Amino acid sequence: MGIVEWAIDPWGQSVPIHIAWFLIWVSVIAGLLFLIVHAIYVMYFAKEKQFAGDASPAIIAKIPKRVPRHSLVARLFHWIMAASMFTLLFTAFLPKVGVQFNWVTYHWIAGAVLTVSILFHIVHASFWLDFWSIWPDLTDLEDAQRRVRRFFGISAPPPRKFAKYPLENKLFHGVIILCGLSVILTGVFMMSRVRTIFFPRNPYLFSDMTWGLMYVLHGLAGVGLIALVMMHVYMGLRPEKRAITKSMIFGWMDRDFVLKEHDPERWAVETGSSSTPK
Amino acid sequence: MAVIRDVMAAFELYQPSSVADAQKLLEEHGSDAWVLAGGLDSFDWLKDRIKKPKAVVDLSGIEELRGVRTTGDGIEIGAMTTLTEVVNHPVVKQKYGLLTQAAELVASPQIRNQGTIGGNVSQDTRCWYYRGGWPCYRAGGNICYADTPEGRNREHAILHAERCVAVNPSDTAPALIALDAKFVLRTRKGERVVDAEDYFIGPDIDITRLHILEPGDLLTSIRIPSTWAGAQFYFEKIRDRNVWDFPLMNVASAMVTSGDSIERIRIAVNGAAARPLRLKAVEDAVRGKPRSAATGEMAGKLAVQGSVPLQFNAYKIPLMRNLVKRAIGGVEEAIWAS
Numbered sequence: 001m002g003i004v005e006w007a008i009d010p011w012g013q014s015v016p017i018h019i020a021w022f023l024i025w026v027s028v029i030a031g032l033l034f035l036i037v038h039a040i041y042v043m044y045f046a047k048e049k050q051f052a053g054d055a056s057p058a059i060i061a062k063i064p065k066r067v068p069r070h071s072l073v074a075r076l077f078h079w080i081m082a083a084s085m086f087t088l089l090f091t092a093f094l095p096k097v098g099v100q101f102n103w104v105t106y107h108w109i110a111g112a113v114l115t116v117s118i119l120f121h122i123v124h125a126s127f128w129l130d131f132w133s134i135w136p137d138l139t140d141l142e143d144a145q146r147r148v149r150r151f152f153g154i155s156a157p158p159p160r161k162f163a164k165y166p167l168e169n170k171l172f173h174g175v176i177i178l179c180g181l182s183v184i185l186t187g188v189f190m191m192s193r194v195r196t197i198f199f200p201r202n203p204y205l206f207s208d209m210t211w212g213l214m215y216v217l218h219g220l221a222g223v224g225l226i227a228l229v230m231m232h233v234y235m236g237l238r239p240e241k242r243a244i245t246k247s248m249i250f251g252w253m254d255r256d257f258v259l260k261e262h263d264p265e266r267w268a269v270e271t272g273s274s275s276t277p278k
Numbered sequence: 279m280a281v282i283r284d285v286m287a288a289f290e291l292y293q294p295s296s297v298a299d300a301q302k303l304l305e306e307h308g309s310d311a312w313v314l315a316g317g318l319d320s321f322d323w324l325k326d327r328i329k330k331p332k333a334v335v336d337l338s339g340i341e342e343l344r345g346v347r348t349t350g351d352g353i354e355i356g357a358m359t360t361l362t363e364v365v366n367h368p369v370v371k372q373k374y375g376l377l378t379q380a381a382e383l384v385a386s387p388q389i390r391n392q393g394t395i396g397g398n399v400s401q402d403t404r405c406w407y408y409r410g411g412w413p414c415y416r417a418g419g420n421i422c423y424a425d426t427p428e429g430r431n432r433e434h435a436i437l438h439a440e441r442c443v444a445v446n447p448s449d450t451a452p453a454l455i456a457l458d459a460k461f462v463l464r465t466r467k468g469e470r471v472v473d474a475e476d477y478f479i480g481p482d483i484d485i486t487r488l489h490i491l492e493p494g495d496l497l498t499s500i501r502i503p504s505t506w507a508g509a510q511f512y513f514e515k516i517r518d519r520n521v522w523d524f525p526l527m528n529v530a531s532a533m534v535t536s537g538d539s540i541e542r543i544r545i546a547v548n549g550a551a552a553r554p555l556r557l558k559a560v561e562d563a564v565r566g567k568p569r570s571a572a573t574g575e576m577a578g579k580l581a582v583q584g585s586v587p588l589q590f591n592a593y594k595i596p597l598m599r600n601l602v603k604r605a606i607g608g609v610e611e612a613i614w615a616s
Contacts, residue, residue, distance in 0.1 A: 007413030017419045102482035104440055194441055203421050215420045
C-alpha cells in the first residue's frame with residue numbers, strides 16, 4: 001500500500017494523481033497520539049520549569065500589569081487564518097471520509113482567504129512587527145540543549161527565560177510555514193483546474209507529471225496540517241498555556257506570567273513611553 | 279490505454295434468487311461487488327477491462343424484482359423489469375404514457391428487450407474520456423479531459439458542471455421525475471424511499487457516481503403515484519442518429535390544465551448536467567399562466583439561465599430552451615419570435 005496513487009495518463013505515462021487517502025487517518029492518529037503522550041508526560045513526568053536568573057529590577061519595574069503581546073491586526077489575522085484553515089480541512093477531508101456535500105466552492109474560497117491573509121501577514125510581520133521574534137536564535141538552541149540535558153539528569157545550567165515566543169512556538173510556526181506555503185502555492189495553481197473567479201480554466205498549464213506531483217504535495221501538506229492543527233488546538237486549551245491563548249484573544253498577558261516565563265531583556269515589551277531592550 | 283474487447287477479467291459470479299440474498303452478497307463484497315442488471319452498461323465496462331470487480335452479482339434470477347404491479351396509489355415497477363415490458367404494459371400506456379414514450383425511445387428494440395428500467399436510471403455516463411479508462415476526476419484522477427480547450431465536449435454539460443462535465447444519459451429518468459416517481463432502495467439500514475430527483479447526484483456531491491447508491495445498496499423498484507395519471511404528457515429526445523442513440527438532450531413534462539391555463543406541472547430535462555434536472559423555477563413560473571407559445575418562450579429562457587457552454591456544446595443552450603418551450607407551449611407553437 002503506497003502513500004501515493006498512480007494512474008496511466010492518455011500518453012501511456014505512469015503519473016501520480018494524489019495521495020492515498022488512508023493518510024488522513026494516519027495524520028489523525030498521529031495527532032491523537034501526540035495529545036495522549038504529551039498529556040501523560042505533563043501529568044506524570046514533567047518537572048517544574050526552572051529558569052536562570054531574573055532580569056534587572058530596573059527593567060522589571062517597567063513591565064506594565066498587562067503586557068501587550070498581539071496587536072488587534074495580528075489577532076484578526078490569526079483568527080481569520082484559523083477560520084479559513086478549519087474550512088479548508090473540513091471541506092477537503094470530510095468528503096473523503098464519506099460526508100458528501102458541495103465542497104469545492106467553499107474550499108477554493110477559503111483557500112483564497114487564507115492566501116490573502118498569509119500575504120498580508122508576511123508584509124505585516126516584515127514591516128510592522130518584530131520579524132525575527134518568531135525565528136529560533138542561538139539562545140533558543142543553547143537553552144533547548146540545556147533543557148534536554150537536565151531532563152536526562154546531565155549537569156547543565158538552567159535555561160534562560162523565553163523571548164516573546166518559546167522555542168516550541170517558533171518550531172511549530174516553522175512547520176506551519178512549510179505546510180502552509182506548500183498548500184497555498186500548489187492550491188493557487190490548482191485553482192486553474194476548477195471554475196473560479198480568478199483565472200480562466202487551464203488544466204494543461206503543466207504536464208500530467210507536474211500536476212500529479214503538485215496534487216501529491218498539496219495532499220501531503222494538507223494531511224500534515226490535520227495533525228498540526230490538532231496539536232495547536234490542544235496546546236491552546238492546556239491550562240498552563242492559557243495565558244498565551246488569552247493573549248491571542250485579548251491581546252495582552254498578565255505581568256506575573258511574563259515575569260515567570262519570559263525574559264524582558266529578550267522581548268521588547270511596549271511600556272507606553274519606551275521599550276525594554278531586546 | 280489498451281482497450282481489450284475480447285475476454286473480461288476474471289470475477290466471481292453470484293446469481294442470487296432473492297433480494298435478501300442479493301443484498302447479503304452486496305454487503306459482503308462492498309465496493310468489490312458489481313451489480314449486473316440487463317448487462318448493457320456493465321459488459322462495456324467489463325469487456326473493456328476498465329472496471330475490474332472481484333464479484334458480480336447478477337440480479338436476473340430474482341423474480342420479485344420483475345414486473346409492473348398496480349398498487350393502491352399508482353403502480354410499482356420492479357427494477358429488473360425490461361424496458362419492453364414497461365413500454366407494452368397496458369396500465370403504463372394508459373395512465374403514464376410519458377414513461378412509455380421515454381422508454382420506447384431508449385436505444386433499439388433488442389436493447390430494450392434486455393435492458394431494465396433499474397439499469398436505465400442507474401447507468402453510468404457516456405463521456406468517452408471516462409469510459410476510455412483515462413484517469414479523469416470521475417475515475418478518481420485529478421483532471422477533466424473533456425473540459426479543456428481541445429476537449430471533445432459536444433455532448434457534455436452546460437449546467438451544474440463541477441470539475442467533471444459528464445452528463446447523465448438516461449431517457450426514463452426525466453420522465454420518472456416528471457411523474458413524481460419514488461425510488462425504493464434496500465440499504466444496510468433497511469428500506470429507503472427517495473424522490474426520483476433525489477436519486478441522482480452531481481459531481482459537486484460525489485464526482486465518482488451519478489446516483490446515491492452506496493456499495494451494498496440495491497434499487498429494488500420504482501413507484502409511480504397516481505398524482506399525474508392521465509395528465510398531458512410531453513417527451514422529446516434529441517439524438518444524433520434517430521435509429522438509436524443516447525440523448526444529446528431530452529425533456530419530459532406532465533401537465534394538468536384548467537381551461538387555457540396551466541394548473542399543475544412537473545418538467546425535467548436530461549443531457550444538460552450530470553443529473554437529470556427538475557426545472558422547479560420553470561414550474562413555478564408557468565403555473566397559472568396560459569399554455570401558449572409566449573409562456574413556453576418565457577419558460578425556455580428561464581430554463582437555460584446560468585448555463586455555461588464548453589468549447590463545442592453551445593448549441594445545447596438553444597436546444598434546451600426550445601425543448602422546454604415545446605414541452606410547455608406545444609410543438610406547433612414553438613416558433614421563436616426572435
